[in-house]
Amino acid sequence: MHSDCLFCKIIAGEIPSAKLYEDDKVLVFKDIDPQAPVHFLAIPKEHIPSANDITEENSAIVAYLFQVIAKVAAQEGLAENGYRIVNNCGEDGQQTVKHLHFHVLGGRKLAWPPG
Ligand code: AMP
Ligand code: ZN
Secondary structure, three states: OOOOOHHHHHHHOOOOOOEEEEOOOEEEEEOOOOOOOEEEEEEEOOOOOOHHHOOOOOOHHHHHHHHHHHHHHHHOOOOOOOEEEEOOOOOOOOOOOOOOOEEEEEOOOOOOOOO
């Protein structure tokens, strides 16, 4: 628990969130500022600052997060038409919350390439 981290506070229940899935390792909740009809975030409960900080020791959580994303995407009705999984990393990636998270966007045809 990093007391200055927004997503650690959401995990701790200090800040409310619209949860779609939770277990002992991960949390999935709706993005507060959705950029598509369906937009949720999948995060590890362990505080990993960014994709830059994925190591041999902690990388298993990423595979697990992708399993959970597939399950929640299906629950949210995205399986048939597809969706996009996005990770913003660091300054050039425009990462604003320094706790590893994967955006999942769907429910409309998404533009490509991103800006
Ligand atoms: P990023 O810019 O990739 O770091 O993404 C951070 C995301 O967190 C943005 O899409 C925000 O809309 C979202 N966000 C910020 N605060 C909250 C919150 N309290 N609950 C849910 N999502 C949030
Ligand atoms: Zn955190």
